[in-house]
Amino acid sequence: MSSVRVGQMGDQQQIGHSGGGMQLGAFAEKNEGPIQFPSAPGKMIIGFSEYELNTNQNELARWGMGVLQQGVIESIIKRYITKSSSIAVDYDIRPCSFHINEKEMDDPDAYACLLRLEPSEKNKNGCREEEAIHAKYVIGADGATSWTRKQLGFTMDGSRTQSVWGVADLEVVSDFPDYAEGGLFFIRRERRLTRFYVQLNHGKGEEELPRESVTEDAIIEKLRQMLRPYTLTVRYCEWWSAFTVAHYLSSGMTKAGRVFLVGDAVHTHTPLVGLGMNVSMQDSYNLGWKLAGVVKKEFDPRILATFETERRPIAEELIATDRFHLQVFDTEKGAEPAWMREKEAELLPFLMGLSTHYQDPLLTAPNFARAKAKEQQPESIVPGKRFPQITVSNHATAKTYSIQSLLKSDGSFHLVIFAGDISQPGELERLNAFGAALRQIQRVNLPVSVGGFNIVAVHCASRTAVELVMLEDLFFPLHETLGRDYDRVYCDMDPGYDFAGIDEHNRVVLVRPDQYVSWCGGLADVDGLRDHL
Numbered sequence: 001m002s003s004v005r006v007g008q009m010g011d012q013q014q015i016g017h018s019g020g021g022m023q024l025g026a027f028a029e030k031n032e033g034p035i036q037f038p039s040a041p042g043k044m045i046i047g048f049s050e051y052e053l054n055t056n057q058n059e060l061a062r063w064g065m066g067v068l069q070q071g072v073i074e075s076i077i078k079r080y081i082t083k084s085s086s087i088a089v090d091y092d093i094r095p096c097s098f099h100i101n102e103k104e105m106d107d108p109d110a111y112a113c114l115l116r117l118e119p120s121e122k123n124k125n126g127c128r129e130e131e132a133i134h135a136k137y138v139i140g141a142d143g144a145t146s147w148t149r150k151q152l153g154f155t156m157d158g159s160r161t162q163s164v165w166g167v168a169d170l171e172v173v174s175d176f177p178d179y180a181e182g183g184l185f186f187i188r189r190e191r192r193l194t195r196f197y198v199q200l201n202h203g204k205g206e207e208e209l210p211r212e213s214v215t216e217d218a219i220i221e222k223l224r225q226m227l228r229p230y231t232l233t234v235r236y237c238e239w240w241s242a243f244t245v246a247h248y249l250s251s252g253m254t255k256a257g258r259v260f261l262v263g264d265a266v267h268t269h270t271p272l273v274g275l276g277m278n279v280s281m282q283d284s285y286n287l288g289w290k291l292a293g294v295v296k297k298e299f300d301p302r303i304l305a306t307f308e309t310e311r312r313p314i315a316e317e318l319i320a321t322d323r324f325h326l327q328v329f330d331t332e333k334g335a336e337p338a339w340m341r342e343k344e345a346e347l348l349p350f351l352m353g354l355s356t357h358y359q360d361p362l363l364t365a366p367n368f369a370r371a372k373a374k375e376q377q378p379e380s381i382v383p384g385k386r387f388p389q390i391t392v393s394n395h396a397t398a399k400t401y402s403i404q405s406l407l408k409s410d411g412s413f414h415l416v417i418f419a420g421d422i423s424q425p426g427e428l429e430r431l432n433a434f435g436a437a438l439r440q441i442q443r444v445n446l447p448v449s450v451g452g453f454n455i456v457a458v459h460c461a462s463r464t465a466v467e468l469v470m471l472e473d474l475f476f477p478l479h480e481t482l483g484r485d486y487d488r489v490y491c492d493m494d495p496g497y498d499f500a501g502i503d504e505h506n507r508v509v510l511v512r513p514d515q516y517v518s519w520c521g522g523l524a525d526v527d528g529l530r531d532h533l
Contacts, residue, residue: 069190070277092120096130098138098151105256108294108301113138113258137291138259141284144248146265152255156268158248158319163326164200164209166219167271168240169193176230184226185329187274193238197272198222199329200242214242245270245326247319253308260287260307267315269322272329278353279318283311289513292411298450302362309360321347358384358516365519365532381509383517387416392458392490395468400493406456407515414511415453418492419523423465430523431457434508435472437526445533453510460492 081087097116104110111134118128140148149156171192187195200222201209219240224232250266263280287307293299324347328340336344349355358364364384380388390403407414415438422428442452457475459466468476468489477485508529510519521528 073277093117094120095147098148100256100258102256105258108136111136112256136258136295139284139287139291140259140261140265141263141280142265144264144268146250146261148259149250149261149265152252152259152261154250154252154261156248156250158246158268160244160246160248162201162208163245164211164214164242165245165270165272166196166198166200166214166222166240166242168196168216168219169238170196170220170234171236171238173233173235174227174230176227176232184223185272196223198226211242211244216240243270247323249315249319253312253315254304257301257304260291260304262287266311267318269319270326272322272325275318275321275351279314282314282353282356285514286311289409289411293513296411298411298447306358306360306363310358310363314356317350321350354386356386356516357382363512363518364516365528381507381517381520383520385517387509387511387515387517390458391493393463393493394486395459395463395466395489395491396486398463401490403456403458403490404515406454406487406490407511408454409513409515411513412454413450413513413518415455416509416511417455417457417523418507418509419457419459420506421461422459423461428466428470430506431459431475432472434523434526435474438529439472439474441526441530441533445530455488456490457488458490458492463491 078089081089094117095115096118099114101110101112101114104112113135115133115135115138117131117133122128138148140146140152142148169189172194184196184198186197189195196219198219200214200218216237219242220232220234220237246268248268250261253261253266262283264276266283267279269276287304290299290303290307294301294304324343328336328344331340366383387404387407391400392403392406393400403416407416417431417434419431420427422431438453438455446452455474457471468484468486471489475488477488479485506523508521508523508525509517510529510532512518519529519532
């Protein structure tokens with residue numbers, strides 16, 4: 001595969017549009033430094049990418065909130081594509097026809113999809129030269145008006161309202177203490193910008209407002225009206241747009257196990273709760289690691305069916321959440337009924353991307369019941385949910401890590417072993433017995449192309465009470481050329497075990513490449529792990 005074809009776009013987005021504001025959308029690493037690219041002649045956009053490590057074990061997420069402009073995120077993705085592969089991103093290309101060869105659909109090695117492309121612009125002879133692409137798989141990430149979705153025959157089911165909103169990134173000067181009134185709210189952005197969302201036809205006599213008639217001046221004037229008697233002076237408008245409130249969900253997300261829809265091609269809604277880009281990236285990542293494993297022959301192609309079973313419920317919840325928040329915006333501030341306030345609190349984990357619970361049995365085992373649960377301990381490790389934030393320290397170096405940073409996004413499954421206090425009689429022997437059994441599982445039950453699990457063992461003994469050479473070789477392996485591997489054994493940073501709900505019977509957790517829990521069991525439950533695999 002030599003190139004990735006991008007639909008009819010002049011160039012990547014540079015200003016405006018979405019801004020990743022939730023924890024799971026924040027994937028730019030702090031040590032990357034500021035990211036710059038030209039947004040206009042003589043101007044540079046600096047991507048605001050400062051995220052602080054959350055060291056409070058009682059918090060759900062590793063990162064705090066942040067806003068990162070869509071253009072900056074696209075720049076990061078494009079840079080990593082260039083850095084990690086020979087794939088090129090082509091713009092100004094549009095599809096003109098698509099066909100799936102039904103006779104080849106069941107052959108995983110067949111290039112069953114035929115996509116014909118043409119340049120957006122004609123050549124000097126006034127013609128467009130078509131190009132035929134034969135592909136094993138096709139992903140339609142082509143937005144709300146998805147051409148791919150239409151070729152598959154899927155419909156967008158939902159409803160459209162008459163409510164029209166304006167959105168703008170403005171640099172303003174105002175004597176208003178804070179911007180908040182009815183259908184108006186804001187997000188502080190980088191470089192002194194403020195993202196404003198304002199309902200343009202909320203009052204009487206304003207029900208009919210064609211979106212096409214909205215102008216930059218109309219949005220700014222509406223803002224001024226809603227803030228009176230306070231003043232609002234606009235020094236600079238970087239970007240603006242308008243949208244009509246509508247909620248639609250595609251009747252399908254996959255076709256023949258060969259074609260997949262992600263993002264706005266599946267679910268369209270308002271940008272008001274800041275979830276569009278976040279959920280779309282999670283759609284793509286859920287599909288991406290599965291598709292990569294199938295292409296590399298590490299996974300059975302049946303795994304691709306879990307993309308829709310796992311992500312469609314999220315799309316449905318996204319639409320319901322957006323509809324609810326529109327109700328909130330239409331309710332006078334301070335006059336919200338109790339049920340609305342309670343519902344808003346209940347939805348917070350979803351808004352943060354932390355409430356997802358996958359339940360397809362192909363990838364998610366039934367919940368592991370602890371033998372002696374303690375009421376004060378949260379059940380944080382649940383199959384189908386995100387692996388929790390826990391801080392650990394390396395046994396050999398004492399360096400502190402968030403355990404998520406040890407679960408690299410390289411397509412590997414991870415096996416996290418909470419070994420307990422291995423300085424106590426019998427506990428080290430139990431861990432070593434599991435290690436020997438695990439070595440056999442990796443040799444017999446995993447495809448050769450997979451190699452093995454990424455193993456992370458976390459114990460709660462004193463570092464000085466246990467020597468690494470006392471552990472089974474699987475946990476402290478010796479490589480012929482690299483020497484000892486000191487990056488498999490870690491110590492619990494109190495109260496990590498308690499926060500994760502780990503009892504004295506310990507726990508073994510199989511974590512998917514996307515850091516969702518696939519299976520939980522005990523050190524003695526070797527057969528359970530083998531059966532799940």
